[in-house]
Amino acid sequence: MTVPQRDHELSRIYSEGAWPEPRRQIDEAILEASRRSARARHPVLHRWGPPLGLAATVVLGVSLALLVTDNQSLREASRLSDEAPRPAPQKKREAAAPASRADTARGEAEAKPGAPPAPHELFSSPMGPTEVKPAPAAKAAPPAAHPTPPASQPVPPAALAKRPAAPPAAAKSPAPQPLVGRLAAPASDPQRAERIRRETEQLQENREARDAAPPASAPAQAQSPSSASVSDVRGLVAPAVARTPEAWLDDIRRLKTAGRSADAERELGEFRKRYPEFRVPEDLR
C-alpha cells in the first residue's frame, strides 16, 4: 500500500466548496478569553500562587511569633540577670564609687571585713567583737551578697568568674543582708563571706527565737547580749543563746579560774535552774 498522496483534484474541488467560518462573536469571545489569560499571572504561579502565598504567610507569622517570644525570653533573662546579685555589683559599683572613695579616705581599718552591719554589736565574729557602724555609703549602696572591689580597682576576670552566683530570690529578699560585700571581704575569699553571711543569718534566727521566749526568764535576760549582767562578763562568757550546757560550764569554769567566784556561783545557780537534770562536774560544785 502506497502512502496516499494528497489528491490535488479532490483538494481543488474541496476548496471550491463552501467556506463556512466561525461567527465574529465566537472569535471575539475566544480572543477576549485569551487576553484575560495572558493578563493573568503565569499559569503555574496562578495555580500555585494561593497555596504558596498562604504558606509564606504562615511561615512569616510563625517566625515573627518565635522572634517575639525569643525577645521576651531574652528580656526576661536580662531582667533576671540584672536583678541577680552577680551583675549587681557592676551597677552598684558606680553608685557606690564615691562612698568607696570616702571609705578609702577614712581608712581601711575602720571597715574591717566580715563585720555584719546589723544589730548585734556583741557578735563574736571570726575577726573579733568589733563594732561596726553602718557607713553612709552602706545605706546608699544596697547590701550586696558578694564582695565588691573598690571602684578604682578593676575586677580581674578570674575573680569575677569565681564569684558564686546567689539565687535571684536572695536578691529580692527583704531580710537584712550582711554587709560583707562593701566591707571588703576580699574578692578572692568568697567562702569567708559566705560563712559570715550564714553566721549573720544564724544570729538573726537566734534573736527571733529569743524574742519569742518568755521575757521574764532571768537567765535569758542575763544571757542577753544587751543586758548589763552579760556586759559584766564580756570577754569571758559567750552569748547564752548560742551556748551549749558544756560551753556554759566552761564559761563558769573560766570565771572561777579568774577569781570571780561570785559570778561563777551566780552563773552556776542559773545553770542549775536551766538544766536541773544536767550533772555538774566535780570541779564546779
Next chain:
Amino acid sequence: MQSGPSDDDLMVRYRGGDAVAFEALYRRHRAALYRFLLRQLGDTAAAEEVFQDVWMRVIDSRGRYESRGRFASWLYAVAHNRLMDRYRADGRAERLGAEESEEALENLPADDLPAHVWLDRKRAAERLFAALARLPEVQREAFLLQQEGELSVEEIAEATGVGRETAKSRLRYAVAKLRANLGGDKP
C-alpha cells in the same frame, strides 16, 4: 504556507503572556478547524460549541504546552478528543470504535453521477461534501485532517491516537470512496 513566526513560536510566546501571538495563531487556524468540526458533526451549533471548547482548552493549556511537534497536530488532537467526547454523549461512540473492514469499505455504495456534473465545480463540491458526509467518521476525519489541518499521515495518526498504518488506511479508503462518488477512479 504560513509566513512569519511558526505556530510553535507563537504558542511559546503566548505561554509567556503574549496575547498578540495567540491572536495570530488563532487567525491562522480558526477557519480550518471550524470547517473540520462542522463537517465532522454536520451541525453548526454543535460545531460552534466544540470549536469554542477546543480553543478554551488551548488557552487553559498554554502553561503546559511543550513544543514537541507541530502545533496543528496538537490542536487537532485536542479537537479529536473533544469530538470523541461529543460522539460518546450522542451515543455514536460504538460506531467510532468499530473499524470497518476493507471489504466493507469496498462495498460502500457509490453514487452514479452523470459526467457533466464533474464540470460543474460548484455541484462537484456539493457532491464531494455529500460523499464526505457519508464516509465513516474515522475516514472522514482522516481526510479532513489532511485537507483542513494539512497534517501528514504521521500527524494524523498522532492526532487521532492510532498507528501510522491505520491512519494511512483510513485516508486511502476515504480518498478512494470520494473519488468513486465523484465518478473518477484515479488513485
